Amino acid sequence: MEKEISQAVIRRMPRYYRYLDELLDAGTERISSNDLSKRMHVTASQIRQDLNNFGGFGQQGYGYNVKFLHEEIGKILGLNESHNVVVIGVGHLGQAIANYSNFAGLGFKITGLFDVDPAIVGKEINGVEVHHIDDLEECLKDRNVDIAALTLPKSQAEKTARKLVELGVKGIWNFALVDLDELDNVTVENVHLSDTLMQLSYNITKKN
């Protein structure tokens, strides 16, 4: 049986991927765990422990091969395959997501935009047409969409998420201000922007 890897480790993996991406861009071929540790401000032992969850990847006396480690972490994160993403709710945040070029470079392809507002339905954003939410089923059929970003009012979030799961969506990237923890057969990643702002507020208030 596979060992269950903690979400704390998983949360750190995209950060490794980003740093390795920068090293790769800079033409760095290999890096010691000490140097990686200094760059990332985590201990070398933490790096070794984290990576050992997936089998290690380093060689004693050599360190890490940047290209290889970047590829392996990419595979761990599922970035070796492309993912079709739809955005439900094309307000300001939905449009920001539709326009964010970095996602495409990671293999996340925005293939559908949905809203209810007649003022936006029919428009094109970053080359993708906005459809009415009523056309969701028709549009998703045979499209192999595995991720949906929810940027809609919280009153609509759970109902819409259930519908998306029925239509085969495997992951919900949830920006609506409600925790969608109770849904079956789907993975939910809640991104509550105001929660992070409140954390920041706590930390600056405490210091004063």
Next chain:
Amino acid sequence: MEKEISQAVIRRMPRYYRYLDELLDAGTERISSNDLSKRMHVTASQIRQDLNNFGGFGQQGYGYNVKFLHEEIGKILGLNESHNVVVIGVGHLGQAIANYSNFAGLGFKITGLFDVDPAIVGKEINGVEVHHIDDLEECLKDRNVDIAALTLPKSQAEKTARKLVELGVKGIWNFALVDLDELDNVTVENVHLSDTLMQLSYNITKKN
């Protein structure tokens, strides 16, 4: 000496605040830790432990007074005072933040928008004028701005953050794709959207 409270506890506090806010809206006057636990999908003992970090707030046999607990957690999070926020980088994400009405309700007031793009400088977004970044110092003088949202390219992030700290900003809400961990005299909350998307990708890939 005050006890240092772990960031894991702090990360959960905004969530308590949200649930209490909903209870308050629904007219609920008091709630037992068991009922709160069921709603939030955390154990009652976790709730008691978390809140005990700040002195408790519950009464044996009564539970929690919703209004009181909401207020107290608000104070802990620094929401009893209003915060002036500037947004640096008025692209799609910056505009989404400037337009997000929920922040105002929590006491975060967007008081300044800054960019370098002549196409956007001078425009108004949600009632706030976009200034050129060169006017930052002039605009922030005597304005008591304590939080800056950075939604600009990573190459500009650190330089701009240092400037903001010089101008008295206490907290950086950082959306640029770089970790600003090395800055002195400021609290940084990194929000890397693509990291959360990669975590989601990991979790759906692992399940398949």
